[in-house]
Amino acid sequence: MPRVRFAPSPTGYLxxxxxxxxxxxxxxxxxxxxxxxxxxxxxxxxxxxxxxxDSIFDGLKWLDLAWDEFxxxxxxxxxxxxxxxxxxxxxxxxxxxxxxxxxxxxKSHGDAPWLFFPEMRNMPREESDRRAAAGEPFVLRFxxxxxxxxxxxxxxxxxxxxxxxxxxxxxxxxxxxxxQPTYHMASCADDVAMKISHVIRGQDHLTNTFKHxxxxxxxxxxxxxFAHLPLLIAPDGAKLSKRKHGPVVSVTTYRDGGFLAxxxxxxxxxxxxxxxxxxxxxxxxxxxxxxxxxGVNRSNATVNFTEEDPFDPKAVWLNAENIxxxxxxxxxxxxxxxxQAAGFVGADEARLLQIAPLIRxxxxxxxxxxxxxxFFFAEELPPYDVNELIPQKxxxxxxxxxxxxxxxxxxxxxxxHDGLEAALKAGASDLKVKAxxxxxxxRVAVCGRKVAPPLFETLVVLGRExxxxxxxxxxxxLQMAPPAGNES
RNA sequence: GGCGCUAUCGUCUAACGGUUAGGACGGAGCCCUCUCAAGGCUUAAAUACGGGUUCGAUUCCCGUUAGCGCUACCA
Numbered sequence: 001m002p003r004v005r006f007a008p009s010p011t012g013y014l015x016x017x018x019x020x021x022x023x024x025x026x027x028x029x030x031x032x033x034x035x036x037x038x039x040x041x042x043x044x045x046x047x048x049x050x051x052x053x054d055s056i057f058d059g060l061k062w063l064d065l066a067w068d069e070f071x072x073x074x075x076x077x078x079x080x081x082x083x084x085x086x087x088x089x090x091x092x093x094x095x096x097x098x099x100x101x102x103x104x105x106x107k108s109h110g111d112a113p114w115l116f117f118p119e120m121r122n123m124p125r126e127e128s129d130r131r132a133a134a135g136e137p138f139v140l141r142f143x144x145x146x147x148x149x150x151x152x153x154x155x156x157x158x159x160x161x162x163x164x165x166x167x168x169x170x171x172x173x174x175x176x177x178x179x180q181p182t183y184h185m186a187s188c189a190d191d192v193a194m195k196i197s198h199v200i201r202g203q204d205h206l207t208n209t210f211k212h213x214x215x216x217x218x219x220x221x222x223x224x225x226f227a228h229l230p231l232l233i234a235p236d237g238a239k240l241s242k243r244k245h246g247p248v249v250s251v252t253t254y255r256d257g258g259f260l261a262x263x264x265x266x267x268x269x270x271x272x273x274x275x276x277x278x279x280x281x282x283x284x285x286x287x288x289x290x291x292x293x294x295g296v297n298r299s300n301a302t303v304n305f306t307e308e309d310p311f312d313p314k315a316v317w318l319n320a321e322n323i324x325x326x327x328x329x330x331x332x333x334x335x336x337x338x339x340q341a342a343g344f345v346g347a348d349e350a351r352l353l354q355i356a357p358l359i360r361x362x363x364x365x366x367x368x369x370x371x372x373x374x375f376f377f378a379e380e381l382p383p384y385d386v387n388e389l390i391p392q393k394x395x396x397x398x399x400x401x402x403x404x405x406x407x408x409x410x411x412x413x414x415x416x417h418d419g420l421e422a423a424l425k426a427g428a429s430d431l432k433v434k435a436x437x438x439x440x441x442x443r444v445a446v447c448g449r450k451v452a453p454p455l456f457e458t459l460v461v462l463g464r465e466x467x468x469x470x471x472x473x474x475x476x477x478l479q480m481a482p483p484a485g486n487e488s
Numbered sequence: 489g490g491c492g493c494u495a496u497c498g499u500c501u502a503a504c505g506g507u508u509a510g511g512a513c514g515g516a517g518c519c520c521u522c523u524c525a526a527g528g529c530u531u532a533a534a535u536a537c538g539g540g541u542u543c544g545a546u547u548c549c550c551g552u553u554a555g556c557g558c559u560a561c562c563a
Contacts, residue, residue, distance in 0.1 A: 096561090140561095455522060
């Protein structure tokens, strides 16, 4: 049974690329009846923050993604150091006493890549031990076996056979001069200890993997399987970064923007993976069912956003698709916080349940309830242009007669879809106007604008009293309006 | 600079070496219709470039170009 892990370092917020990595790991685990491990890679004490950790939990909670085991690397430093000692004892690592500043200097001049310092690598063990015992600080470096080995190789499940000349791998650090393990050391030591079977992570680690293979070998253990994921990039081709691209890189932006977790997970899955059968809208169960690492592709995927429109159109479409098919009760429930944020009074679940069927084909994000359902909650309609009341091929006078008639009809009509339809259509034919010419003034009178949900349902939800009141107001506005009558 | 990875419509992607290069989003148009949506139909739009291999290359190989990644005592 596979054991996979998602290992974020708490140095930011939950990045959408990280979220996708979690999802792919999770999908792989669920598909194969495996174990999903969340491991916080916080070996760099200076850069970790609690808020970042909170944001990771927040994001995962929203996405409703759970894990089976949880660890923090900072609780396991002893194990990592022990592993490093083991590697040193086996002669696969050496102490580098070069002061930090010197090294930086050395790197800056010449464009030849820094690989190692022969004096340090070849230092006799006795001298090394003596200087260490004397308390001289050092960084522990991996002794890359360049003399007796030409290359390091591994097979990536996504990218295929990988090989790199040992001559091109530098003697990387295992332990910092303060004794703390580096990412490479901690990560591999933990992968061994946690019996990780598959490492599924971003492609930015593909070249690091050669180092990791070396560490696994030095630790005397079989390397896990590796599957690297293509990166998510911005439309400008750059890696997504908060500094450069703003809040679009944080999953909470999508949550606050009114996305359903399901849509967002679905969207992320489509970036860099395909079920190969043209399926696009998938439930979580279907995703689990369909997901395989073989379906992951190799080229970076662009998240399509602009400054004006921070959300990828495909994500928006997927969300609209999900909103339309969500059971009304669920939709109403999810709408509550957004309705409240919009300042709607009386927007409780019951009320929203009445409105949901009228707007669900008209909102693409939950947040859009703010602009599509406002008139259901307004005590008084915000002012609108009287001319809006004028129907197609009509004038203010026609609007007036239509509204008078409507007012009359609505006083006694049965407030149901069919009742209203019959009554209002009859009214239109009485006035010898087209149905649309009758409906449009009413719509504007009760909604305050031309673009709105279907009229009869809207009237039912609004109720007789409100409808009548708003029509009366519209009539009043018409009276105040300058006598037009010059439309011919 | 060195090393590695990648390259199909604007975007996400499909295509055992043989397809009129498919689908989706977005765009355009039409239909439906009480407005707006939703839905239906139609349409424009791609194999980076150059060489091979092959009867035949989107597909395999080489080169060029471009993009990305790694090259830290970050992860």
